[in-house]
Every structure is written in C-alpha cells, then in structure tokens.
Amino acid sequence: QQQVKQSPQSLIVQKGGIPIINCAYENTAFDYFPWYQQFPGKGPALLIAIRPDVSEKKEGRFTISFNKSAKQFSLHIMDSQPGDSATYFCAATILDNYGQNFVFGPGTRLSVLP
C-alpha cells in the first residue's frame, strides 16, 4: 500500500529528446506527488509537484501528467539537455498528516547524450 513503483530503471536519450518516467501507487489517500532530481554526491532536490485535483502541471521544460483513476503519474522532460542527466525520483505523501513520510520510488537514472 505504501509502495511507489517507478519505471524505467534507466533511460538514455539524445539531446532534444523527450524522456518519460512513469510512476504508480496503490494508496488512494496519497494527495501530493513530487518529483525529485538528484545529481551524484548531492541530496535530492524538488523539481515539480502535483496534487490530484489537476491532470497536468508544467514548469518550464518539466511536465507532470496525472491519472487519478489509474493511480499513475509521469514526468516528461521537453527538449532534454545533457545537464538534465541525473537520477529522478517520484514520491507520494499524505500532505495533511503532519510529519507524514514521503514514500519514494526506486529512481530512474537518466542520461542525455550530447
């Protein structure tokens, strides 16, 4: 119930391509779905997040698509750049539970080739 599944495990695209990372969850009580970006040797950093009352959110080149009925959400990176090469984690939590833990997916290692 608390698990968040993520695929693919790794992804290689050419510069300018549109990598898509998919996540799925079981717990329908989750109400906040962030994506984190992590570079080697650094902690994860919040990239973009969505709540289940909208189906899409876009910030710059990053877009989250959310399908509440399917309990799935995905990250799209438009016009990907070599600097986007990092590990991406989806996560889920129940925001109104104070101190509720964020459940992270296993991560996707993205490589954007020049």
Next chain:
Amino acid sequence: EPEVTQTPSHQVTQMGQEVILRCVPISNHLYFYWYRQILGQKVEFLVSFYNNEISEKSEIFDDQFSVERPDGSNFTLKIRSTKLEDSAMYFCASAGQFGEKLFFGSGTQLSVL
C-alpha cells in the same frame, strides 16, 4: 537560498561503535526527517519529527536508532551500535509550515567496517 547543512560529510566507524550524524535544518522549518540511500539506490524513510517528537518511523528505525533536537537548531541521528548494513548515505531533510517541500542536505556517507 537557505539550505540544510549536514556534518560530517563522511564518517568511517568500526562495527559496534556509536555514531552521531548532525544536521542543521532550515531555520523556520517545522518538519524534520532522516532518510538513507544505499549506493545511489532507493531513498528510504527512517523517521520524521514534528513538535519535538517522532511523528512516524519506519521498520528500519529500530531501537538502535534515536533522534534528538537538543537546542532548537540541530537535529541529530544517533546509531547506538553500528552494523555493517548501516553503511549508507544518510540524508537529513526539513520542510516548512505546509510540509510539502522537502529540502535535503548533501548527506553523510557512513561506512561501517
């Protein structure tokens, strides 16, 4: 931009020894967390802390682990008797009033020999 600070960046210890990992969360934040990550893999929740007490803890956070916020600024994770499998990168994180945006520190790489 405010940041979460963790010390030390690397810690090497012998099995059975006690270690204390230290964190200074962002000053006006209310929610504090410890996560760990083994070899760049999954980020695993250990414990959350709010209003000076543990809000939630995972199965990993057994009796050998404890957390403290001794002076209103530092947030520490103590491992009483380290095991080989405790070797991991430990991340501290904090979140503000609404709890939605986690800010992570750069982590402490713990190596248990």
